[in-house]
Amino acid sequence: MMGLEAGVIGLVAAYVLLSTLLLVVMIFLPLPRVAKIAAIVVASLFYVGVFFATQRLLGWSAPVAVPDRFQVLWTRVIEPNPSRNNPGAIHLWVEELDESNLPSGEPRAFRLPYSVELARQVSAAQAEIDEGRPQGGRAQFWGEGSGEKMGAAPVNAAAPPGGDPSGGGLFDPSLLGAQSKSVTLAPLPKPKLPAKDLPE
Template identity: 65%
Template sequence: MLEMNALCLVLAYVFLSLLMLTVLIRLALPRLIKIGAIGAASLFYVVVFFSTQGLLGWSAPVGVPARFQVLWTRIVEPNVIQGEAGAIHLWLEELDAANLPTGEPRAYRLPYTANLARRVSKAQKEIEKGNLQGGRAEFFGTGASQSVPAGPLQTGAPPGGDPSGGGLFDPAFLGGQSRNVDLVPLPKPALPPKDMP
């Protein structure tokens, strides 16, 4: 059902773009305006492509929440022969300050690094033993979780659990994947005290 909705959404953009191009051909507008309109319509194809990834249930290549519970993981090792860089898929549920769930579970995709793969593998073994695992994400160069980068990015290593090497124009940074993912045993929720009668 979601795949059909995504296909219909893309087809709707194609139809509207073709309609706009047909109208633009007939209008007596400067060529620069026509080129700009065509460029804007093409840009929306890219926006629709990335927006529909979340609808289809794929692991989204976006930044993980600041605090989360790890529900399950999957590590895809790099394959040099086939030219695949590998990936780490995390199924996470966002947590509030009291370690209570605040949203629905979502699948995230992080670039593969050996360091992150070791930590995720260890967390997965703990989950299989029945020990809840949580985590937090911090931007590099900061000491606390934040929604925007507050300090300079470190260079020299790949993103996804190691310092980012691409700076502000690194696609992984733009997607929020250059956050340091720290996996730890999940503390119990901080519930308010019960009133005793």
């Protein structure tokens, strides 16, 4: 998996490539030499600006799809505030798990649209984490219909995961194809370790 730093460098490199192509085209346009030099200087300043501006974005929770299977490391529920036109949000700091429930070692932060049901699940999961009981999650249902318990709240496999859908709008992550499909949280399953060979 490409790291965040490599992603930032790749983004800046793509910007440099596009800008260079535009500047090459400008060389052959009948423009004053001063205009061409100014365009080169401005484009070069933008390279630096894009790099540092992108660095500031790395700590923000990403409104993209959560992993299919993950461990919840920490949570933060932002309640809606209509007076400030704030729809609320749910932030999850998670670590992806493989099919054996082993962690990837690369924690990431995700932002999901606020819903009452998802906020309830997340608050219950955080209470369990505070008590030292690791919590996991999936972008799909846990189990096969029997339901599992997270603290005192049962996870109903017949209900839609996470509760209410987001409210829509031009910048709604679901409209952009990046919605984190509401998650279902439950106690973290133990890792599935390979069987040890018995001594002969």
